[in-house]
Amino acid sequence: GQQLNQSPQSMFIQEGEDVSMNCTSSSIFNTWLWYKQDPGEGPVLLIALYKAGELTSNGRLTAQFGITRKDSFLNISASIPSDVGIYFCAGQLLFYNQGGKLIFGQGTELSVKP
Amino acid sequence: EAQVTQNPRYLITVTGKKLTVTCSQNMNHEYMSWYRQDPGLGLRQIYYSMNVEVTDKGDVPEGYKVSRKEKRNFPLILESPSPNQTSLYFCASSLGRGLAKNIQYFGAGTRLSVL
Numbered sequence: 476g477q478q479l480n481q482s483p484q485s486m487f488i489q490e491g492e493d494v495s496m497n498c499t500s501s502s503i504f505n506t507w508l509w510y511k512q513d514p515g516e517g518p519v520l521l522i523a524l525y526k527a528g529e530l531t532s533n534g535r536l537t538a539q540f541g542i543t544r545k546d547s548f549l550n551i552s553a554s555i556p557s558d559v560g561i562y563f564c565a566g567q568l569l570f571y572n573q574g575g576k577l578i579f580g581q582g583t584e585l586s587v588k589p
Numbered sequence: 590e591a592q593v594t595q596n597p598r599y600l601i602t603v604t605g606k607k608l609t610v611t612c613s614q615n616m617n618h619e620y621m622s623w624y625r626q627d628p629g630l631g632l633r634q635i636y637y638s639m640n641v642e643v644t645d646k647g648d649v650p651e652g653y654k655v656s657r658k659e660k661r662n663f664p665l666i667l668e669s670p671s672p673n674q675t676s677l678y679f680c681a682s683s684l685g686r687g688l689a690k691n692i693q694y695f696g697a698g699t700r701l702s703v704l
Contacts, residue, residue: 506691508692515697515698517697518679577691577693579633581631
């Protein structure tokens, strides 16, 4: 089936540093979503992207929908301890018979050292 | 409050003992889905449902069953659990098809251990 390659798998950074992670695929997507999962909780939507080239911000987070529709990145500026968690990208394929299947990346586990 | 509710949050069971994990959403969403999360593998879809009485297999359906008798509920059934089904399970729901409508909202998860 379709796959998303998310990198890096994990990051250990100092508080205040900027973070960048990305997802790539051989498939073309109509939507890119970025989720964050806090420890012991379910994923929560951070940013949704709907058009190729779109750049969207949510506070210190910025995400872009790649021009080729096959990739997306997420940047976090000036990281803080509460940014700790697992970040997932998800691409959405609009198949008629699947109503918009979400394909998830493997996740990027972020650790922030105060 | 709009939410997806899963129960139980934690479950320890033994091989072969049938179990059901419930999922309920209060957002009148058409689309519901079950995922399992395993280290290094991300979230993999088990089953999904596009509406009442309409269900279909995801990427890893073996050993699982689902039903959708009511719009709000989408239980996950393990008829004969095995240790390789030890995992963290998430239920999710969305409005339906189309851009923006397919943003999925997740429950808090059910951590299952099969001994």
